[in-house]
Amino acid sequence: MRRFKIAFVFGLGLLLLWSACNAGELPAAKIKVGEKMADFTLPDVNGKPHRLYDIEGKKAVVVIFIATRCPYSNAFTHVMASLAHEYEGRGVAVVGINANSTEPVSEVAEHARTHGLDFPVLKDEGNRVADQLGASVTPEVFLLDSSWTLRYHGALGNSHHPTNNPDKTNADELRPALEDVLNGKPAEVTETKAFGCSIKRIKVS
16 A cells, blocks of 8 residues: 555656646647748847847757756756757857746856856747747757758657656757758758747736
């Protein structure tokens, strides 16, 4: 009986974590693969504005919606950091966006430092850009080519076996699409299902 109670409590805990973090049936992205992403400007954690279309001379731009408190997003921070370093010399820019109303700029800045996120992390106050793109969860990836056209949307990796275990996370779904873009080819797989914690949007009264 005691083992049963322990198993029940453990299972209930996992269910609650999944319910709190998983986006469930959220709206699909508003931008579709093959469409040009509209320009936007957001401040980084130091208040410096960054304009998407000012990222010039790059073969690809990887936009990732991230969070400070989401166990799924945090499980992929080392994947994001490694990816940015690996592809920096190949003309790829990585940009992080935090659109959670519950996570202040100071927390976002400390989180980036702690996890070695050397790429720009922008704060989307009021979730304007998240709404513009239809981003739903963290982490969620939008891969653009040099003309700002969306070539891949979805998970970094692990979409068939969602996990918040950092020892198991990878970029095995983004990477092939990124390689295709760098080689001037259409991505073989253009969409996967992003999974993680729902973006904590501002409450509209």
